[in-house]
Amino acid sequence: MxxxxxxxxxxxxxxxxxxxxxxxxxxxxxxxxxxxxxxxxxxxxxxxxxxxxxxxxxxxxxxxxxxxxxxxxxxxxxxxxxxxxxxxxxxxxxxxxxxxxxxxxxxxxxxxxxxxxxxxxxxxxxxxxxxxxxxxxxxxxxxxxxxxxxxxxxxxxxxxxxxxxxxxxxxxxxxxxxxxxxxxADGVRAYLVETAEKGVMWLRLKVQGTAGHGSMLHTDNPVAKLALAIARLEQHEFPLVLSAPVREFLHGVGELTGVPFDERRPEEAVARLGNLSRMIGATLRDTANVTMFQAGYKANVVPSTATASVDGRMLPGREAQFEADLARILGPDVEMDWDSLPPxxxxxxxxxxxxxxxxxxxxxxxxxxxxxxxxxxxxxxxxxxxxxxxxxxxxxxxxxxxxxxxxxxxxxxxxxxxxxxxxxxxxxxxxxxx
Incomplete structure (x- = not known):
């Protein structure tokens, strides 16, 4: 050793x-x-x-x-x-x-x-x-x-x-x-063991429209359409799901800190975790964060295509519902393609x-x-x-x-x-x- x-x-x-x-x-x-x-x-x-x-x-x-x-x-x-x-x-x-x-x-x-x-x-x-x-x-x-x-x-x-x-x-x-x-807490140390992880859906989004001069009226601007779809996704809150490993973790924290875990208020328990709350909080629900946005090639030209990348993460058992939710939120104008890995x-x-x-x-x-x-x-x-x-x-x-x-x-x-x-x-x- x-x-x-x-x-x-x-x-x-x-x-x-x-x-x-x-x-x-x-x-x-x-x-x-x-x-x-x-x-x-x-x-x-x-x-x-x-x-x-x-x-x-x-x-x-x-x-x-x-x-x-x-x-x-x-x-x-x-x-x-x-x-x-x-x-x-x-x-x-x-x-x-x-x-x-x-x-x-x-x-x-x-x-x-x-x-x-x-x-x-x-x-x-x-x-x-x-x-x-x-x-x-x-x-x-x-x-x-x-x-x-x-x-x-x-x-x-x-x-x-x-x-x-x-x-x-x-x-x-x-x-x-x-x-x-x-x-x-003071003198209370725990070692976290990962027993579960969320699934991954790396999405490539695309909207097509009509190209033209930036000085004219446009009703089919793909940049604007994709921006609105991404804004809807950003504002959406996926449902809270208290899964077995998260429940077990939060009950364990409650026992070690002397603050019992109230299953009716999981977000309050997560908020008490300090820096760890960013990661644990993301295991209470599915998440979808835009990470890249690409469109256009000149300031006075409306392009014909706009694309974006989204990092999606879903809880175990939520794969099909997560896909359906994304399609509904983004709308019919947005083409979706992705790579996925299961929970x-x-x-x-x-x-x-x-x-x-x-x-x-x-x-x-x-x-x-x-x-x-x-x-x-x-x-x-x-x-x-x-x-x-x-x-x-x-x-x-x-x-x-x-x-x-x-x-x-x-x-x-x-x-x-x-x-x-x-x-x-x-x-x-x-x-x-x-």
């Missing part, structure tokens, strides 16, 4: 320094290959047999390795992390986003939180196990994949559809976004959950684990296609003042060095005994 702790910061820094930006352009070459080769070298260096696979496009590098466990009859645990990151503008940052700089007790850079910290922790533990000749309780499959930031269609989804044998025997998985601590949900029970609880308790006595629903999505959506039960558990003990959820895709993304070292110790205990 000590050797794993000793090298995790260097691993995280090296991974962050490799620019694996994913713009979402499926026609462009992937940028994950160099990071995948680095991971493969780190695993091969201690004796792993490594599978390197490019998934559907040049540069989309993925690495998978397996460590046999003591009981081959038990289902394998898949530990997966993605190598790609979202873009970053260096002009906005305190440090260069691809420096991997260690400063003021943090490792800085794009991917520090999402999610090269977990990749580094997994690498550190995997290397330590192999070096020491440790046999875990069950088979462990380590997977480092590409394209998660664009839905995993050229990463985990491609691997599941084309190379499922790499994951033979896997029954459960851990990855992002969970295992991080939140301080709910994922499991229960907060079983031997793996017990092992998570024990691993956290060994490093942070008195803390409690709480299940929750993620408002975003992960590669769990792809691995669920293989019947794998998915949890978000990338353990980090965080200080109360750190607004951790704001660092996902944010400026000055960084992870505390102490949290990385804590996470390695917890992950080591978990993977040894789970």
């Amino acid at each position: 000590d050797k794993a702790v000793a090298e995790v910061v260097a691993l995280a820094s090296a991974l962050i320094a490799i620019d694996t930006t994913n713009t979402g352009d499926r026609q462009a070459p992937g940028r994950e290959r160099v990071a995948a080769e680095y991971v493969a070298e780190q695993l091969a260096d201690v004796g792993y047999e490594v599978s390197y696979v490019e998934s559907g496009a040049p540069g989309r590098g993925n690495v998978v390795a397996r460590l046999p466990g003591a009981d081959p009859a038990r289902g394998a645990l898949l530990v997966h992390g993605h190598l790609d990151v979202v873009p970053a503008d260096a002009a906005d940052w305190t440090v260069h986003p691809f420096s991997g700089e260690v400063r003021d007790g943090y490792v800085w850079g794009r991917g520090a939180v999402d999610m090269k910290h977990m990749v580094a922790m997994t690498l550190a533990v995997a290397r330590a196990f192999k070096r020491a000749g440790i046999t875990p309780a069950r088979d462990l499959i380590f997977a480092f994949v590409s394209d998660e930031e664009a839905g995993g269609f050229l990463g985990a989804r491609w691997l599941v559809d084309h190379r499922p044998e790499l994951f033979d025997g896997a029954t459960e998985a851990i990855s992002e976004v969970g295992g991080f601590s939140v301080t709910l 994922v949900q499991t229960t907060f029970d079983g031997a793996l959950v017990d092992a998570m609880t024990a691993a956290i308790a060994a490093e942070d006595p008195g803390a409690r684990l709480l299940p929750y629903m993620l408002s975003a999505g992960t590669d769990a959506k792809s691995f669920a296609r293989l019947g794998i039960r998915n949890f978000g558990f990338a353990p980090l003990r965080l200080t109360p003042e750190l607004d951790f959820t704001a660092l996902f895709h944010g400026v000055d993304e960084r992870v505390p060095v102490a949290a990385l070292e804590f996470g390695v110790r917890v992950l080591f205990r978990l993977l040894l005994d789970c």
Whole structure:
């Protein structure tokens, strides 16, 4: 364990320094290959047999390795992390986003939180196990994949559809976004475990109209029509749905803080969560946010087409209704096309959950684990296609003042060095005994 702790910061820094930006352009070459080769070298260096696979496009590098466990009859645990990151503008940052700089007790850079910290922790533990000749309780499959930031269609989804044998025997998985601590009151710390996540619908909207001179009268302006449709969507509030994982989370918070959760007023309970309320609040209802709008090519020309992109997220069981609601709100003039990924949900029970609880308790006595629903999505959506039960558990003990959820895709993304070292110790205990 000590050797794993000793090298995790260097691993995280090296991974962050490799620019694996994913713009979402499926026609462009992937940028994950160099990071995948680095991971493969780190695993091969201690004796792993490594599978390197490019998934559907040049540069989309993925690495998978397996460590046999003591009981081959038990289902394998898949530990997966993605190598790609979202873009970053260096002009906005305190440090260069691809420096991997260690400063003021943090490792800085794009991917520090999402999610090269977990990749580094997994690498550190995997290397330590192999070096020491440790046999875990069950088979462990380590997977480092590409394209998660664009839905995993050229990463985990491609691997599941084309190379499922790499994951033979896997029954459960851990990855992002969970295992991080939140301080709910003085001395009251909980670690959130993702047991559910909303579905995704990335929409491409289009309105066609009649082009013409900007100085004339126009009754068929596609820019105006699309703007009105987007305004209707922005003003719409989807119905509140109190799902099982959200209910369980809010009741748990109530028990820990001494403020009982009133199921008739869930939004009041969420408002008391501080910075966490942005994410948890989004799991009370479906959401649809416009993210891009494109139209026109000259100030005095009404164009014939206007387009927009919308990030839609729906609760489990709401997929069909969400699609119908969008069509009704946007209206008949708006053409809709989309990519979608389904919601994922499991229960907060079983031997793996017990092992998570024990691993956290060994490093942070008195803390409690709480299940929750993620408002975003992960590669769990792809691995669920293989019947794998998915949890978000990338353990980090965080200080109360750190607004951790704001660092996902944010400026000055960084992870505390102490949290990385804590996470390695917890992950080591978990993977040894789970």
